[in-house]
Amino acid sequence: MPAPTSPRATTDAAVTAWDPHHLPDQTGRTVVVTGGSAGIGYFIAEQLAGAGAHVVIAARDADRAAAAQAAIAAQHPAAVTSVLPLDLASLDSVRRAADALADLERVDALVLNAAVMVLRTAGAATADGFDPVMGTGHLGNAALVAHALPVLARTPGARVVGTTSGLVRRFHPAIGDLATASRPLPSARPLTVGRRYVLSKAVHEAYFAELDRHLRATGSSTLALLSHPGVAIGSRSPLRPGVLDPRRADRGVEPLWGLVGAGKDAGAWSAVRAAADPHVESGQYWGPAGRITGLPVLGAGDPRYRDPALGRRVREETEELVGVRLP
Numbered sequence: 622m623p624a625p626t627s628p629r630a631t632t633d634a635a636v637t638a639w640d641p642h643h644l645p646d647q648t649g650r651t652v653v654v655t656g657g658s659a660g661i662g663y664f665i666a667e668q669l670a671g672a673g674a675h676v677v678i679a680a681r682d683a684d685r686a687a688a689a690q691a692a693i694a695a696q697h698p699a700a701v702t703s704v705l706p707l708d709l710a711s712l713d714s715v716r717r718a719a720d721a722l723a724d725l726e727r728v729d730a731l732v733l734n735a736a737v738m739v740l741r742t743a744g745a746a747t748a749d750g751f752d753p754v755m756g757t758g759h760l761g762n763a764a765l766v767a768h769a770l771p772v773l774a775r776t777p778g779a780r781v782v783g784t785t786s787g788l789v790r791r792f793h794p795a796i797g798d799l800a801t802a803s804r805p806l807p808s809a810r811p812l813t814v815g816r817r818y819v820l821s822k823a824v825h826e827a828y829f830a831e832l833d834r835h836l837r838a839t840g841s842s843t844l845a846l847l848s849h850p851g852v853a854i855g856s857r858s859p860l861r862p863g864v865l866d867p868r869r870a871d872r873g874v875e876p877l878w879g880l881v882g883a884g885k886d887a888g889a890w891s892a893v894r895a896a897a898d899p900h901v902e903s904g905q906y907w908g909p910a911g912r913i914t915g916l917p918v919l920g921a922g923d924p925r926y927r928d929p930a931l932g933r934r935v936r937e938e939t940e941e942l943v944g945v946r947l948p
């Protein structure tokens with residue numbers, strides 16, 4: 622297949638039948654989903670638990686996590702779920718969560734879904750003084766990976782699934798010094814926050830490319846994959862009319878969301894596929910319609926972010942900021 626030069630990606634046509642109704646049996650597998658109590662993360666948790674996986678909902682708010690568990694149980698009475706307290710905006714909390722993961726018999730997949738997209742307060746910061754967008758979506762998740770890799774290594778073929786956004790390919794921001802890019806923003810203007818969000822996802826892509834190289838170079842059996850949900854806005858889609866995100870209060874305008882994107886349940890598919898499909902390979906990049914193969918380098922995300930020198934720098938700067946190195 623000729624390598625396209627434009628950042629537009631194509632998808633693997635063979636995957637169209639793969640959806641929550643066609644998941645391989647997940648019985649015996651354990652999957653951790655960050656931000657699993659709401660949004661797309663809730664549906665990732667619901668779909669995997671419905672297919673038999675033990676799903677660990679990693680979330681900040683115990684009540685919301687309990688509501689998610691109840692909603693999943695209502696949909697799938699045999700579902701097995703548990704809750705892991707995790708605040709990605711606190712490196713202390715991330716370390717404690719990773720310590721708790723070590724008590725699990727196995728972890729087959731760690732799905733890094735949680736991120737912050739919208740902020741209304743200028744100067745808002747994580748517990749460690751980082752911009753919440755970069756601090757949560759990239760630094761918190763990367764710290765969790767670094768802490769959790771030894772646990773994942775105990776389960777052969779375990780996966781780490783990062784979450785990026787199609788906006789990266791559209792805007793492909795340059796990645797400068799990460800310490801500067803992790804400082805709280807002086808302005809909460811939507812454009813400023815939006816730019817930081819896209820940058821955080823680009824950084825995450827570069828980090829994941831490096832993670833994949835690191836895992837292969839160290840002979841690990843753990844896989845590193847990226848997924849992006851497409852545009853996923855409503856709390857349900859026609860495909861799963863009975864399933865609702867327990868948190869969302871926008872159900873009244875639900876039909877309108879269908880005009881601008883898929884439901885968040887459909888947005889979950891790419892991560893679910895990356896977590897559950899026995900045939901995925903490390904370095905792959907999954908989108909809402911299947912594996913994205915139209916980009917030249919290893920079928921992964923935006924090739925600009927797979928440059929090894931960039932990945933090494935992003936990894937080193939990330940490790941410096943979060944204080945934990947990839948093992």
Ligand SMILES: NC(=O)c1ccc[n+]([C@@H]2O[C@H](COP(=O)([O-])OP(=O)(O)OC[C@H]3O[C@@H](n4cnc5c(N)ncnc54)[C@H](O)[C@@H]3O)[C@@H](O)[C@H]2O)c1
Pocket residue numbers: 655656657658659660661662679680681707708709710711733734735736737738757758784785786787849850851852853854885888
């Ligand atoms: N919705 C879309 O159209 C879209 C498009 C591209 C990428 N994404 C990505 O998909 C993922 C999920 O998006 P979504 O639309 O469900 O977002 P959302 O805002 O509805 O949900 C985000 C989740 O992250 C959790 N979270 C936020 N801060 C946290 C913290 N400090 N600690 C622990 N959990 C925290 C929230 O509680 C929530 O469960 C994100 O990574 C997002 O960037 C979404």
